[in-house]
Every structure is written in structure tokens, then in C-alpha cells.
Amino acid sequence: MKVQYFEGGMYEHxxxxxxxxHYIPVEYPFSNGCQWSFNGSLEKPTFNPDISIIGRCHYFIKEGFIEYAFNCKHHLAGHKLELPELKNKTNL
Ligand SMILES: [Zn+2]
Structure with missing residues (x-):
């Protein structure tokens, strides 16, 4: 799976x-009011809208792919690649 449930209404990838x-709140908004929609697929997740981690990452997640915007502060800016698989958690 590429995303999994974390806690507090958040999914992690x-x-x-x-x-x-990174954690994405889909069931309840973050303290800053941000909240995302999620298509419910752990293998081909799509989140809306785009996700921005100030000063670091800015990206879209669509159909299991992560697409970085050009304003990211790292080497993958502007690149699109498949989300890495997550390891199963034993405590779920
Ligand atoms: Zn990041």
C-alpha cells in the first residue's frame, strides 16, 4: 500500500x-483549518487539493503518483514518480 491510516483522521505516506x-488530515481539519479529500484507495490514492509543506515540499498526489511542483526546495522539484510502498504496521 502507498498510504495508510495514521491516527486522528490523518493518512500517512x-x-x-x-x-x-507526511501526514494528511482527511477526516478533520488541521489546527490551521486545512483538510483534504481522499479517494479511499490505499494503492492508487488521490488527494485534493495540492499539499504544501511550507519551505520544503509542494506536491500533488494523483492515482498513486506524487507530482512535485517546481517551487520545492529539493532535487525532485518538477518531477513525478510513483509513491513508495509503505511497510505494514503490526499494530493496526
Ligand atoms: Zn517531503
Whole structure:
């Protein structure tokens, strides 16, 4: 799977640019009011709208692919690649 449920209404995915997990709130808004729609697919996830982590990553997730905007602060800016597979968690 490429995304999985984390907690608090958030889903997590691996960001190949950072090498870290990013969390996307879909059930409840973040404290800053941001919230995303999710197509419910763990293999070909789509989130709307685009996701911006200030000063670092700005990207779209569509059909299991992550598409970085040109204003990212890393080497994958402007690139589109398949989301990395997540390892299964044993505590789910
Ligand atoms: Zn990132």
C-alpha cells in the first residue's frame, strides 16, 4: 500500500524527496483549518487539493503518483514518480 491510516483522521505516506512520512488530515481539519479529500484507495490514492509543506515540499498526489511542483526546495522539484510502498504496521 502507498498510504495508510495514521491516527486522528490523518493518512500517512512516504515522501521520496524528504525520506520522511507526511501526514494528511482527511477526516478533520488541521489546527490551521486545512483538510483534504481522499479517494479511499490505499494503492492508487488521490488527494485534493495540492499539499504544501511550507519551505520544503509542494506536491500533488494523483492515482498513486506524487507530482512535485517546481517551487520545492529539493532535487525532485518538477518531477513525478510513483509513491513508495509503505511497510505494514503490526499494530493496526
Ligand atoms: Zn517531503
Amino acid at each position: 512516504m515522501c521520496p524527496a524528504c525520506g520522511h512520512l
